[in-house]
Amino acid sequence: MEIVHVYTKLRSEFGRQCLLSDRPAELLVDVPPDPSLALQFTQKTPRDQAAQACRDMSEHQVNTERFESESCGINHVEGGWPKDVNPLEMEQTIRFRKKVEKDESYINSIQQLGGVSDHCIGQNNSVDIYPEYFEDEEEVEEIQEPASAKTINVFRDPNEVKRTVTGLSWHPDGGRKLAAAYSCLEFQRTSKDTSLDSYIWDIENPNRPEMALKPASPLICLDYNPKDSHTLVGGCYNGQIAYWDTRRGSQPVEFSSVEQSHRDPVYKIIWLQSKTGTDAFSASTDGQVLWWDVRRLSEPTERLVLDPSREGNLDRALGAISLEFESTMPTKFMVGTEQGVVVSCNRKAKTPAEKIVCTYDGHHGPVYALQRNPFFPKNFLTVGDWTARIWSEDIKESSIMWTRYQMSYLTDACWSPVRPSVFFTVKMDGMLDVWDILFKQNDPTLSLKVCDEALYSLRVQDNGRLVACGSQQGGATLLEICSGLSTLQKNEKSLLAAMFERETKREKILEARQREIRLKERSRSEQSRDEDGGRDDGDDSPDQLIARAEKDFYSVVETELRRRRDQEDQTNRMPSQQLLLRNQEVQPKPWDQNRDQNQNQEQPELPHDKQEQDGEQLVYK
Amino acid sequence: MLTDAHCCFQAEVEETLKRIQGQKGVQGIIIVNSEGIPIKTTLDNSSTVQYAGLIHQLVMKARSTIRNIDPQNDLTFLRVRSKKNEIMIAPDKDYFLIVIQNPSD
Numbered sequence: 001m002e003i004v005h006v007y008t009k010l011r012s013e014f015g016r017q018c019l020l021s022d023r024p025a026e027l028l029v030d031v032p033p034d035p036s037l038a039l040q041f042t043q044k045t046p047r048d049q050a051a052q053a054c055r056d057m058s059e060h061q062v063n064t065e066r067f068e069s070e071s072c073g074i075n076h077v078e079g080g081w082p083k084d085v086n087p088l089e090m091e092q093t094i095r096f097r098k099k100v101e102k103d104e105s106y107i108n109s110i111q112q113l114g115g116v117s118d119h120c121i122g123q124n125n126s127v128d129i130y131p132e133y134f135e136d137e138e139e140v141e142e143i144q145e146p147a148s149a150k151t152i153n154v155f156r157d158p159n160e161v162k163r164t165v166t167g168l169s170w171h172p173d174g175g176r177k178l179a180a181a182y183s184c185l186e187f188q189r190t191s192k193d194t195s196l197d198s199y200i201w202d203i204e205n206p207n208r209p210e211m212a213l214k215p216a217s218p219l220i221c222l223d224y225n226p227k228d229s230h231t232l233v234g235g236c237y238n239g240q241i242a243y244w245d246t247r248r249g250s251q252p253v254e255f256s257s258v259e260q261s262h263r264d265p266v267y268k269i270i271w272l273q274s275k276t277g278t279d280a281f282s283a284s285t286d287g288q289v290l291w292w293d294v295r296r297l298s299e300p301t302e303r304l305v306l307d308p309s310r311e312g313n314l315d316r317a318l319g320a321i322s323l324e325f326e327s328t329m330p331t332k333f334m335v336g337t338e339q340g341v342v343v344s345c346n347r348k349a350k351t352p353a354e355k356i357v358c359t360y361d362g363h364h365g366p367v368y369a370l371q372r373n374p375f376f377p378k379n380f381l382t383v384g385d386w387t388a389r390i391w392s393e394d395i396k397e398s399s400i401m402w403t404r405y406q407m408s409y410l411t412d413a414c415w416s417p418v419r420p421s422v423f424f425t426v427k428m429d430g431m432l433d434v435w436d437i438l439f440k441q442n443d444p445t446l447s448l449k450v451c452d453e454a455l456y457s458l459r460v461q462d463n464g465r466l467v468a469c470g471s472q473q474g475g476a477t478l479l480e481i482c483s484g485l486s487t488l489q490k491n492e493k494s495l496l497a498a499m500f501e502r503e504t505k506r507e508k509i510l511e512a513r514q515r516e517i518r519l520k521e522r523s524r525s526e527q528s529r530d531e532d533g534g535r536d537d538g539d540d541s542p543d544q545l546i547a548r549a550e551k552d553f554y555s556v557v558e559t560e561l562r563r564r565r566d567q568e569d570q571t572n573r574m575p576s577q578q579l580l581l582r583n584q585e586v587q588p589k590p591w592d593q594n595r596d597q598n599q600n601q602e603q604p605e606l607p608h609d610k611q612e613q614d615g616e617q618l619v620y621k
Numbered sequence: 622m623l624t625d626a627h628c629c630f631q632a633e634v635e636e637t638l639k640r641i642q643g644q645k646g647v648q649g650i651i652i653v654n655s656e657g658i659p660i661k662t663t664l665d666n667s668s669t670v671q672y673a674g675l676i677h678q679l680v681m682k683a684r685s686t687i688r689n690i691d692p693q694n695d696l697t698f699l700r701v702r703s704k705k706n707e708i709m710i711a712p713d714k715d716y717f718l719i720v721i722q723n724p725s726d
Binding site for chain 1: 630631633634637638640641644645646647652654656658660661697698700707709711713714715716717718720722724
């Protein structure tokens with residue numbers, strides 16, 4: 001149906017003014033409703049439809065690639081001079097200036113501005129805007145906030161093929177830079193494309209490393225010289241030692257000769273205290289500890305073979321995995337080995353045989369980290385297999401304190417340089433644990449999941465607040481620890497000293513008891529040998545030993561499972577006494593009679609364990 | 622005559638600047654014109670040029686900021702306090718006066 005209305009106007013009438021007049025309404029079109037059409041539609045009420053007369057649009061989100069920005073400054077060059085004045089010519093500029101000074105508006109404005117500036121300068125001089133009002137007020141007691149740590153930055157390996165961060169070292173002056181050693185420690189996993197570089201990062205800039213170090217073979221460990229912050233020394237995968245000076249570029253200044261270096265990857269290298277400040281020593285799994293003077297890396301100045309039988313026999317040497325050196329005790333150093341033994345050595349001994357003073361056997365696997373407590377050098381921390389152990393130098397039989405067996409392998413640990421009772425450990429499941437042994441001994445005070453892959457290295461900065469840990473995929477994470485864990489608490493040193501003393505004393509008593517038992521066993525076995533003529537009583541056959549070991553193992557696993565189930569039911573229930581759980585919750589009170597009583601109660605249980613060890617010892621004789 | 626008047630006015634300007642320079646803690650004064658050319662200065666040339674160029678841009682930015690927020694408003698004084706000293710800038714229509722002071726606290 002077409003609705004049409006026609007307008008007509010005579011040409012001659014164009015332009016004429018409009019004369020409007022009233023007219024009655026006229027129906028032009030009437031469209032009645034057609035019910036037959038309604039059959040094609042269905043009633044739908046209410047109807048809610050929004051209509052908008054606009055173009056169809058769709059929304060997408062796109063994440064752009066990381067934008068790398070660099071900031072640099074621009075040098076201002078004189079400009080703004082009028083065309084006829086040459087800014088380089090003194091005469092012309094002086095003339096121009098003099099001309100301006102004669103200008104009236106100049107004079108007026110300067111007089112006015114001078115008054116204003118005067119007022120403000122006077123303000124600065126008269127009132128001390130930031131006075132110290134409450135200087136004498138005593139320090140408020142710090143509220144114990146829950147321990148926390150937060151990630152500040154992650155420095156990722158810029159190469160395609162990611163390598164593990166195996167070594168970390170903080171810059172000695174203030175710690176604004178972090179040197180990280182990258183290498184792939186898995187046997188024969190490195191491809192030809194894997195980069196050999198290690199990097200020095202500025203902690204403010206995680207986008208790009210500040211400097212690259214280019215050795216001939218990947219670096220496993222590196223160390224900044226504490227005396228000279230420009231020099232670094234690093235140990236390579238092929239056993240060589242390399243020496244860098246950051247002022248001289250990325251290439252090493254000198255390399256040690258291949259024949260005179262280690263035969264296995266150098267796992268640890270540390271600078272020594274010396275008058276010249278150029279001495280370092282390194283350790284490797286080939287069983288040697290070598291001393292170097294970095295001015296002449298062609299051959300080591302001294303050599304030590306870690307042979308426990310003190311004969312210097314390389315075949316029987318223990319492979320070294322970690323080194324420890326405390327600058328307050330320059331003549332002693334300690335080596336942690338692959339066999340789980342910590343060897344304490346004296347540098348100043350005359351003969352190589354006397355160099356090895358004593359050994360501490362405690363771990364089932366390689367001792368990955370070894371460090372003396374910076375406040376109590378007689379006590380040191382070792383990490384290996386699934387535990388972290390604290391030792392006292394005097395007790396050689398066992399560690400004085402240890403953590404319970406963790407769920408995954410511990411790979412590195414270090415003490416906090418500001419709090420004597422705090423140490424950090426990293427594990428293969430990517431967790432960083434902060435242990436405060438004055439606060440809680442059974443569990444870490446703070447447990448953080450840093451990343452999904454295994455963590456291999458850990459270093460705390462000298463201020464105790466920043467911690468860097470390196471992972472398997474080449475990511476070095478920088479974390480900041482809360483102030484509660486990085487500021488020295490009241491009485492902390494004395495409390496910790498008391499704790500160490502207590503534990504040492506306990507171990508001494510246990511050692512003495514164990515010796516007594518062994519003597520008794522020996523005398524008993526001798527007696528029975530006389531009686532029976534030749535039958536060894538103390539000997540257990542290997543099968544019986546295996547059966548006993550199996551039984552112990554299963555009982556331990558069962559108690560652990562039970563404990564976990566109990567913990568799930570009741571979160572507050574204390575774990576039941578297990579064979580492995582020996583440390584009690586610490587209350588900082590002095591050594592008193594109650595302790596001795598507890599000691600006596602514990603004793604009947606322990607000989608069972610020690611007896612097993614005795615049995616083994618007798619067999620292997 | 623005009624030159625005489627100018628001379629005595631100029632002397633007044635000199636006196637003003639000397640007075641400011643003599644205040645406690647003042648390290649230097651620079652007078653810059655609207656094009657960024659330093660007219661008078663008590664500092665050495667390289668610092669002057671640097672200050673003139675950078676502060677000129679800062680004043681322009683500050684002024685435009687104030688004006689954008691409220692067109693009726695205008696910048697009368699700008700103080701930049703830093704760790705080592707304080708830079709005070711008094712802007713005018715054609716010139717501005719920069720005073721660098723070491724506040725006495």
